Amino acid sequence: MNRIANILGMIGLAVLGVALVLFLQNFMAGQVQVPAQFFTFTTIFLGIFIEAAPFLLLGTLASGLVEVFFKKESLQRLMPRNRFLGALAGGLLGFVFPVCECGVVPLTRRLFHKGMVPAMGVAFLLASPVLNPIVLVSTYAAYGWGPVLWLRMGLSFAVAVATGLVFALEEQPARLLRPMQLEPIRGGSVDLSVPMLQPSFAARLRSALKIAGDEFFEMGRYLIIGSMMAALLQTVVPQNALLALGSGPLLSVLVLMVLAVLLSICSTVDAFVSLAFVGTFTTGSILSFLVFGPMVDIKSVMLYLQVFRRRTVSYMVLLPMLMIILASVFINLNLGI
Amino acid sequence: MNELNYKRTQSLILLALGAYLLYKIASGTLYFYINERFTWLVLLGGLSLLALGIVAWPRGVHAEGHHDHAHARGVWPLAILSLPLVLGFLVPARPLDSSALDTRGLTTNALVGVGGQVAVQLDQPSDQRNVLDWVRAFNYATDPVIYEGEQADVIGFVYQDARLPEGQFLVGRFAVSCCVADAFAVGMIVQSDEAGRWAANQWVHVTGEVQVGTLDGVAVPMILAGSIKEVSIPPQPYLFP
Known part of the structure; x- marks a missing residue:
């Protein structure tokens, strides 16, 4: 494991250590006061983990199945080699693989190893948490057939494709990905896709599940660290102060974007959550919450860091951020909605 | 290893x-x-x-x-x-309690919801509305005075809000759309001579007549408590909007 992960792991364990000591004290002395915030923290952390774990599992299962049941050559034939088309296709691939932001990371990595061009992969990664049937339905349920729905879909698509095209100059996905992670996966894919004798269906399913289990382990630790950080911030940072901050065309956008990162909620339900801001916040800011949140939040950035080089991740965070701020402020100032 | x-x-x-x-x-x-x-x-x-x-x-x-x-x-x-x-x-x-409320704050302009959903919920007899229904009803009404005199029958946890005068506390619930990370709190004011005697986080069953109260200048539902009873945490501590 690399150094950052080690440091984060240690921080996590330190937090846990302190928590355990507090807890044991409480236990021994009967009713010594544990700060109530500790219970709040634990409840929020477990809440995010319990909610996100099935989605991450879904992603790793999809990844395992793609690895075992799709040959590299046949997938390459299906995927566009043209970068521009690739980015466009990547933006819409979520309708084929409906995975949300936790599941999309392992699946994207797998597709890279099956020969997907970088522009397409990045567009897929950023777009699919919003551009998929489930989120379409949940956003419709919350906002009906109106500007919020189609602006959310359109803006997510545009931002994801544009960011994907920035990576179009790069031919080799390996240069975006973290090098260490390439080895074991390649090794794994060689002995499965070039079988000496055709393995039985059950054997293939077994290896798909094995890959999914390994991947859940690998990604899970980032999900856990991300959930802990989100829970800690939620326990410490006063949200009501943040929400009192603003209704200005720019400030409201910045506030809701920070909140989206802080809350780290799944894209399948964030539309319902954002209803709470309707009326007090500008439409542009609500859009920024709905478009930026699924692309960038604490736990998804943690997962990105596990797969991509740090510089790639910073582009994947900063470019969408700037584009979304610009678009949302433009909407606030120019469209009377 | x-x-x-x-x-x-x-x-x-x-x-x-x-x-x-x-x-x-x-x-x-x-x-x-x-x-x-x-x-x-x-x-x-x-x-x-x-x-x-x-x-x-x-x-x-x-x-x-x-x-x-x-x-x-x-x-x-x-x-x-x-x-x-x-x-x-x-x-x-442990479910979220009033300590989480300190950083989250109380949502007085709770989500009004969309389309027909809300209208259906407001059709309920007054004593079947929960805390969230009442807060929504107040948000939705052009003048919440129309609800004065109706009977409320709600449960929730006690939150002693520093902004309230003596003789009042809040009975609160958290509403959760997905997981507790997105929880927001809603509450009603309870007016009672014994308001000070209730400890924070105690779950209570409150019945009484509804009045329009104010919190930071915003109209919020208030119950003139007829009775306040201690209850245990319900199996379903949150409300689902």
Whole structure:
């Protein structure tokens, strides 16, 4: 494991250590006061983990199945080699693989190893948490057939494709990905896709599940660290102060974007959550919450860091951020909605 | 840790995580963490984790084949993946309470909802409305005075809000759309001579007549308490908007 992960792991364990000591004290002395915030923290952390774990599992299962049941050559034939088309296709691939932001990371990595061009992969990664049937339905349920729905879909698509095209100059996905992670996966894919004798269906399913289990382990630790950080911030940072901050065309956008990162909620339900801001916040800011949140939040950035080089991740965070701020402020100032 | 023991521990942790999710469902405390409509998803997740755990168990040394170059594996991944287990099994399950309210604040302009949904909810007889329904009704009404005199019958936890005068406290509930990370609090003012006697976080059943109260200049529903009774935490502590 690399150094950052080690440091984060240690921080996590330190937090846990302190928590355990507090807890044991409480236990021994009967009713010594544990700060109530500790219970709040634990409840929020477990809440995010319990909610996100099935989605991450879904992603790793999809990844395992793609690895075992799709040959590299046949997938390459299906995927566009043209970068521009690739980015466009990547933006819409979520309708084929409906995975949300936790599941999309392992699946994207797998597709890279099956020969997907970088522009397409990045567009897929950023777009699919919003551009998929489930989120379409949940956003419709919350906002009906109106500007919020189609602006959310359109803006997510545009931002994801544009960011994907920035990576179009790069031919080799390996240069975006973290090098260490390439080895074991390649090794794994060689002995499965070039079988000496055709393995039985059950054997293939077994290896798909094995890959999914390994991947859940690998990604899970980032999900856990991300959930802990989100829970800690939620326990410490006063949200009501943040929400009192603003209704200005720019400030409201910045506030809701920070909140989206802080809350780290799944894209399948964030539309319902954002209803709470309707009326007090500008439409542009609500859009920024709905478009930026699924692309960038604490736990998804943690997962990105596990797969991509740090510089790639910073582009994947900063470019969408700037584009979304610009678009949302433009909407606030120019469209009377 | 050598490869074989690492793989075994990994398999055990996957099994334990699966067991944890299923245990949460069985014990009913799952609802302390997420909205009830995601129960099937957690069930599916628990079962898949069990399956992954079973498959991940290493079958003898030979099964590992080319992996048997004896390099040691760090224990950090194992430690981190055990965190939800440690916190989940050792720390007693508790729903969010008024201490979470300190950073979240009370939502007085609670989501009004969309389209027809709200109208249906406002059709309920007044004594069947919960705290969220009342707050919504007040938000939705052009003048909430129309609700004065109706009978309220709600449960919630006690929140002693510093902004309230003596003789009043809030009866609050958290509303959860997905998981507790998105919880927001709603509350009604309770007016009672014995308001000061209720400890924060105590769950209470309040009945009485509804009046229009104010909190920071915003109209919020207020109950002139006819009776306040202590109750235990309901199996479903949150409201689902």
